[in-house]
Amino acid sequence: MQFTVHTLSRLMDGISAMSISTKGIVIETKSVKKLYTWQIQSQPPAILLGKITPKIQVFTPESSFKIRIQGCDLDAAQFELQKLWLSSHVNKLTQSIAKLESLLEKRYLSHGLLLTAQKMTSELAGYWLNWSLDKRFERHLAQTRFTLEEVHTWQQQDIDEFREAYIKKQLRDYEGYFDSVASKPLTMAQRRACVVVDERQLLLAGAGTGKTSVMIAKVGYLLNAKLANSEQILMLAYGKDAADEMQQRLKNAYFSATCRTFHSLGTYILGKVEGKPPTLSQLCHNEKKKLQFIHDTLVSLCQDRAYKQRLLQLLRAHFEYKKNESEVDFSASSVVRLVKQFSDLISLYKQASSLGSLQNLETEFEDLLSVFRPVITEYQLYLNNEQTIDYDDMINRATKYVKEGRFKSPWVHILVDEFQDISLVRAELVKALLGQHTRSHLFAVGDDWQSIYRFNGADLGLTTNFTHHFGSSTVMQLDKTFRYGQDLLDLASHFVCQNPQQIVKQVRAQSVPDVPSVVITPEMSANAYTLVIKQIAMRHSGHTSVMILARYHKQLPSKEELMLLNDQYAQLDIIAMTFHAAKGKEADFTILTGLDKSSVPAVRQKDQIIEAFLPMLEAYPNAEERRLFYVALTRAKRQAYIMSPSEPSVFIKELESQF
Numbered sequence: 198m199q200f201t202v203h204t205l206s207r208l209m210d211g212i213s214a215m216s217i218s219t220k221g222i223v224i225e226t227k228s229v230k231k232l233y234t235w236q237i238q239s240q241p242p243a244i245l246l247g248k249i250t251p252k253i254q255v256f257t258p259e260s261s262f263k264i265r266i267q268g269c270d271l272d273a274a275q276f277e278l279q280k281l282w283l284s285s286h287v288n289k290l291t292q293s294i295a296k297l298e299s300l301l302e303k304r305y306l307s308h309g310l311l312l313t314a315q316k317m318t319s320e321l322a323g324y325w326l327n328w329s330l331d332k333r334f335e336r337h338l339a340q341t342r343f344t345l346e347e348v349h350t351w352q353q354q355d356i357d358e359f360r361e362a363y364i365k366k367q368l369r370d371y372e373g374y375f376d377s378v379a380s381k382p383l384t385m386a387q388r389r390a391c392v393v394v395d396e397r398q399l400l401l402a403g404a405g406t407g408k409t410s411v412m413i414a415k416v417g418y419l420l421n422a423k424l425a426n427s428e429q430i431l432m433l434a435y436g437k438d439a440a441d442e443m444q445q446r447l448k449n450a451y452f453s454a455t456c457r458t459f460h461s462l463g464t465y466i467l468g469k470v471e472g473k474p475p476t477l478s479q480l481c482h483n484e485k486k487k488l489q490f491i492h493d494t495l496v497s498l499c500q501d502r503a504y505k506q507r508l509l510q511l512l513r514a515h516f517e518y519k520k521n522e523s524e525v526d527f528s529a530s531s532v533v534r535l536v537k538q539f540s541d542l543i544s545l546y547k548q549a550s551s552l553g554s555l556q557n558l559e560t561e562f563e564d565l566l567s568v569f570r571p572v573i574t575e576y577q578l579y580l581n582n583e584q585t586i587d588y589d590d591m592i593n594r595a596t597k598y599v600k601e602g603r604f605k606s607p608w609v610h611i612l613v614d615e616f617q618d619i620s621l622v623r624a625e626l627v628k629a630l631l632g633q634h635t636r637s638h639l640f641a642v643g644d645d646w647q648s649i650y651r652f653n654g655a656d657l658g659l660t661t662n663f664t665h666h667f668g669s670s671t672v673m674q675l676d677k678t679f680r681y682g683q684d685l686l687d688l689a690s691h692f693v694c695q696n697p698q699q700i701v702k703q704v705r706a707q708s709v710p711d712v713p714s715v716v717i718t719p720e721m722s723a724n725a726y727t728l729v730i731k732q733i734a735m736r737h738s739g740h741t742s743v744m745i746l747a748r749y750h751k752q753l754p755s756k757e758e759l760m761l762l763n764d765q766y767a768q769l770d771i772i773a774m775t776f777h778a779a780k781g782k783e784a785d786f787t788i789l790t791g792l793d794k795s796s797v798p799a800v801r802q803k804d805q806i807i808e809a810f811l812p813m814l815e816a817y818p819n820a821e822e823r824r825l826f827y828v829a830l831t832r833a834k835r836q837a838y839i840m841s842p843s844e845p846s847v848f849i850k851e852l853e854s855q856f
């Protein structure tokens with residue numbers, strides 16, 4: 198397609214010929230012939246901007262070369278030039294806008310998609326929106342330019358409206374699915390949590406609000422809406438039971454995705470990269486063996502006089518070691534305490550080392566760490582000789598492999614349950630996996646009211662400052678609890694929110710029960726819970742589950758006692774577990790026992806160095822113990838019996854004051 202501007206070129210000084218094509222303008226002078234190409238990145242030539250004067254100026258992109266045109270048919274010239282320019286540029290515009298429209302139609306307007314849209318439109322807007330097209334072209338391009346202008350000038354309100362329209366459409370299209378994906382139709386808040394698919398998303402919700410149900414439904418939605426296939430979805434649970442339950446619930450709903458705990462994820466990654474799954478050291482499973490190992494290591498290290506001196510100094514300065522002899526008495530309680538501390542410190546030290554946060558601690562605790570470091574070196578040597586690893590090695594090594602690209606992650610959607618209990622090192626692994634894909638999605642589900650694993654390194658800040666750690670994100674809440682009635686909800690929420698740092702959530706209960714959901718009953722004898730069980734059995738003939746809960750294992754009935762109780766009351770399914778183990782579980786009735794004032798809240802001996810290695814301690818006293826009690830309180834579907842001993846916990850007194 199050639200358009201030769203005979204009339205124009207004749208008038209131009211020094212230019213012997215000029216022709217215009219879809220590629221650009223070819224200018225010929227006596228000595229040179231040069232093509233000035235139209236460039237898509239460039240602004241349209243001035244002639245297209247409608248600034249037609251008797252002296253038309255055409256700016257080519259590479260230079261400010263000017264062509265002065267006089268005495269010609271300006272309209273015709275402009276029309277032809279526009280036509281040529283458009284024919285070389287219009288495809289990019291229409292294709293980009295079509296692509297954008299299709300993306301916006303198919304996907305939720307996530308933060309990532311919004312950025313892409315804004316980048317695309319601001320690039321195009323630069324050369325399409327500042328000038329007016331000839332009317333004959335305008336007709337064809339009006340809609341495209343309108344879309345471009347609309348997206349380019351989006352304000353927050355427009356974005357919100359656009360998102361809302363998309364959500365409404367998805368809710369309509371998938372109404373039948375959300376009605377039937379679980380045993381009961383999902384609530385509106387649960388449905389919305391499924392159809393909103395942001396790159397980083399946090400679902401914060403209280404106990405019994407159906408978080409797990411949402412995770413299952415979300416996987417199904419991603420699959421049905423063809424936003425992902427099964428191989429691209431990874432679900433992470435805190436414990437093996439929870440991962441198995443998730444897998445089972447997926448299977449029941451005929452969905453498939455990978456469900457793992459962090460440990461099984463680590464094992465899988467290491468197995469893939471190293472060719473065989475790693476072997477875990479016995480020291481990981483057996484605390485007694487670990488303590489013995491540390492004890493033996495210290496004995497052996499003390500053969501070195503200088504080391505022995507440092508150990509004695511440390512014991513005297515920080516462990517109330519009273520003896521003056523030059524030998525260490527390894528049976529002394531202070532030494533036993535030090536051995537226990539070193540055992541706890543191994544994991545925390547390795548976590549801090551992998552996060553690069555050791556430096557300050559090294560200076561602050563030099564006297565202790567100079568004694569500790571040879572122990573951890575021996576520990577590591579022992580694992581190496583055994584050709585085994587521990588849990589920290591597993592997560593650290595897995596993270597390293599992912600970061601180095603030695604493990605290729607197939608997962609584009611990662612859903613993490615119990616997010617409030619995630620540690621920084623585990624979060625690093627998740628981030629590394631997400632980082633392998635340009636568009637990856639994290640759906641974190643958690644409840645800051647149920648964060649109970651700080652002593653293991655869980656960092657609640659990852660949940661409460663989610664956006665700070667993971668970038669722009671959508672935070673949502675669930676507003677209805679199904680497990681228990683309004684009275685238990687009010688009591689438990691009021692109790693946990695005494696700590697002003699807890700995020701306030703507006704939750705309602707599905708039901709208002711006709712009998713009280715919480716019963717505080719005196720605990721006259723050690724196994725008074727048997728009387729409560731008897732009462733439950735008398736009143737309920739159908740299959741009924743009962744959970745006995747205590748702060749410590751030792752306060753729970755033995756296996757034999759439980760078996761006897763289960764035999765005695767055949768219709769009851771009675772189990773017993775600690776408050777910690779009960780997280781994520783539920784039963785028709787719960788019986789909380791062992792609530793004497795010395796057990797609950799448990800007072801941990803403050804250990805300065807362990808504290809320093811753990812995530813920041815909250816200012817509110819007993820914050821984690823309060824949350825743990827909240828977890829225990831919220832396991833009952835019908836009634837929670839709280840056994841109140843003669844010297845009850847302050848937590849019971851607090852609850853009583855609320856009745």
Ligand SMILES: Nc1ncnc2c1ncn2[C@@H]1O[C@H](COP(=O)(O)OP(=O)(O)OP(=O)(O)O)[C@@H](O)[C@H]1O
Nearest residue numbers: 381382383384404405406407408409410679680781
């Ligand atoms: N939309 C719903 N309608 C009725 N019941 C529901 C709904 N969603 C969930 N449930 C029920 O609510 C109970 C709690 O659900 P789920 O275990 O998923 O909650 P959760 O938020 O994970 O609880 P927690 O954090 O305490 O472990 C279950 O018995 C579940 O079947």
